[in-house]
Amino acid sequence: MNIPTESECIRLLEEQGVADAILGHSLRVETVAQRVMDVLERRGVKVNRALVEAACLLHDILKPIDPKNHVWKGAQLIASKGYPEVAKVMSKHAIPIIPGNEPETIEEKIMLYADMRVKPGKICSLRERFDYIEKAYPQLKDELEATYEYVRKIEKELLEDEEI
Template sequence: MKLPTHQQCLELFDTYKVPLNIKEHCLKVNKIAVFLAKKLQESGVKINLDVVDRGSLLHDLFKIAAIENPYPNKFHKRAFTPEELAMRERLRQKYPGKFENEIAYEELKEPYPKLALVLKKEGDPYNRTRNWEESIIHYVDMRTLRDDIVSLDARFAYFEEKYKRDDPFWSDYLPYCRQEEKKIFQHLSFKPEDLDKACGEA
């Protein structure tokens, strides 16, 4: 599988003018996801560590394009720069109505087709057939609010407040994420609530 190097992934944050707060979130997800992947490998689960590393790093590369209100509000305090807002507008014009995972697929499918597909599937909330690499990235993203590790309950409370819906989407989505959590932690010696501590002590 052709993959960018870790350094090349970091350079993409500059290429696409990714705001600092989004980059910090991606770096936190990357740190935790790689830690989990290594622990799962140690327990005998077959995982492509490079895919987890690159995929977790790039999972929100195009997040700014999916943000409806890019100006400071109760959910994000940072003011985006004119350069960042210009990139957002460029991406939204090129990919109208697309979410970050869909844009990642379109932008990266030529140089890195398999990684692009991982990003597309990992970030699709309707996908229920993730492989191990996609499950790890998706799960850690669900546990990471900005650059803090929180419980699934806390994360979904945030989702329900920020992305209000008239259907039971969030209440249907949470049980799936709990299943993913069980799938991962049945192979590990620590509990979900100890994830951040375990990673910090590694």
């Protein structure tokens, strides 16, 4: 499995001209994921940390260029760079959740969950993040509520009752 290092991820982001705001978001998503992985590892759950960290850093690599299709196009770009496993994890962070594209592996679930815990400039609760998304995309209100419930289930699965 070929996984880029953090410095390689930063280089890939810079090559795409990713703004500081997206980089900051991605670094916060990585931080949330690291906290989740710490909880899981204390419980004896094996997680590919490097895979999750790379996916977190790269998940929005094409968001500024194509916000609507950034999930798929970003995953295609990263796969074309020789990182298909990272691309697969990245491809599972689309919201609302698309039937047939639900996260399956622990790494995919962590990446999606971590992304849903970060809004511009800060780590936040799931409810805060979904309220923010709903204000930005009011036309998705019904789909977002179902997605919120889905991600809450992932949160319970990953953290049980632990706080991060």
